[in-house]
Amino acid sequence: MTDTRAIAADDVGPGCRKRDPILIARNVTRTYGGINAVDVKHVEIPRNKITALIGPNGAGKTTLFNLLTGFDTPQSGDWQFEGRDLAGVSAYKVARMGMVRTFQLTKVMGKLTVIENMRLGASSQPGESLWRAFLPPLWRGREREITDQADVLLAKFKLDTKRSDYAASLSGGQRKLLEMARALMVRPKLVMLDEPMAGVNPALTQSLLDHIKNLKAEGMTVLFVEHDMHMVRHIADWVIVMAEGKVVAEGPPSEVMKDQAVIDAYLGAHHDVDLGDSEGFDKLEAELEHDAESSVGTGPDGVAGRRIDERKDQA
Numbered sequence: 566m567t568d569t570r571a572i573a574a575d576d577v578g579p580g581c582r583k584r585d586p587i588l589i590a591r592n593v594t595r596t597y598g599g600i601n602a603v604d605v606k607h608v609e610i611p612r613n614k615i616t617a618l619i620g621p622n623g624a625g626k627t628t629l630f631n632l633l634t635g636f637d638t639p640q641s642g643d644w645q646f647e648g649r650d651l652a653g654v655s656a657y658k659v660a661r662m663g664m665v666r667t668f669q670l671t672k673v674m675g676k677l678t679v680i681e682n683m684r685l686g687a688s689s690q691p692g693e694s695l696w697r698a699f700l701p702p703l704w705r706g707r708e709r710e711i712t713d714q715a716d717v718l719l720a721k722f723k724l725d726t727k728r729s730d731y732a733a734s735l736s737g738g739q740r741k742l743l744e745m746a747r748a749l750m751v752r753p754k755l756v757m758l759d760e761p762m763a764g765v766n767p768a769l770t771q772s773l774l775d776h777i778k779n780l781k782a783e784g785m786t787v788l789f790v791e792h793d794m795h796m797v798r799h800i801a802d803w804v805i806v807m808a809e810g811k812v813v814a815e816g817p818p819s820e821v822m823k824d825q826a827v828i829d830a831y832l833g834a835h836h837d838v839d840l841g842d843s844e845g846f847d848k849l850e851a852e853l854e855h856d857a858e859s860s861v862g863t864g865p866d867g868v869a870g871r872r873i874d875e876r877k878d879q880a
């Protein structure tokens with residue numbers, strides 16, 4: 566059933582409190598030379614919603630992703646994921662705690678096969694524990710589990726036919742799918758996608774959109790950076806806008822696109838972005854309505870291979 570309760574806990578605006586935040590960040594700053602790449606006083610990401618992080622080039626979106634996921638270190642600030650402090654926690658551990666991210670330029674390993682890439686994404690590898698290494702039945706069992714989970718995901722992302730191909734042979738869009746599928750190997754709670762649609766051909770765009778919507782349908786939270794405003798309007802429940810390192814606006818997509826601070830932020834750097842036009846958006850809606858590929862609501866096994874009854878137990 567769709568959750569129609571308000572996302573914000575108080576007045577909607579930059580830095581507003583959420584009814585049920587999964588991630589809370591305070592006073593996070595990062596400077597490069599004299600530039601304030603990120604200067605975020607307070608931001609909260611709502612649980613089990615799709616939040617778009619938008620803003621003109623150089624606004625600090627990717628830097629904020631890097632800081633929150635342990636790929637970069639801020640000058641100041643603290644942030645909690647599911648109530649646990651993450652400042653100083655390595656990227657590897659952040660992912661194992663259930664917060665994963667993908668990159669603007671995909672980081673799949675070209676010289677490994679698709680299935681090998683998937684296996685690398687698993688939360689614990691058989692070789693990681695010394696005593697397990699001395700007990701072959703234990704690590705063989707875990708290896709089988711990892712491979713089975715990877716195969717389920719590859720089938721869902723329609724990459725199963727590419728299983729033994731080198732990742733380098735995939736198209737840009739397929740690499741994005743592989744990176745997303747690999748991120749799901751840790752059965753995350755929060756999935757952060759940096760420009761998931763960039764460089765993806767129109768045939769795969771619909772499939773990617775569906776996968777993002779499926780993540781939410783299966784109980785996950787999504788935070789994504791995107792420049793395509795029609796995509797944002799189509800799938801986001803909430804939009805956070807950054808400019809010059811700060812959060813300058815946030816709210817539901819239809820409201821945010823009308824916000825003067827957002828229009829001003831974009832007019833400086835992004836003349837080509839059409840924030841108000843709904844024609845393209847309506848066309849996209851119509852196309853997706855007839856999208857036979859849509860897999861929202863598929864069977865008891867979700868995209869992440871976690872059974873729906875299992876997720877209900879955790880709720």
Ligand SMILES: Nc1ncnc2c1ncn2[C@@H]1O[C@H](COP(=O)(O)OP(=O)(O)OP(=O)(O)O)[C@@H](O)[C@H]1O
Pocket residue numbers: 597600601602620621622623624625626627628629
């Ligand atoms: N490694 C770095 N060294 C120096 N400056 C950097 C570095 N990374 C980011 N910056 C600067 O920090 C600011 C924020 O950059 P960032 O890439 O986070 O913006 P963005 O909103 O993700 O932009 P885009 O939409 O173009 O990806 C920019 O002024 C950028 O030049």
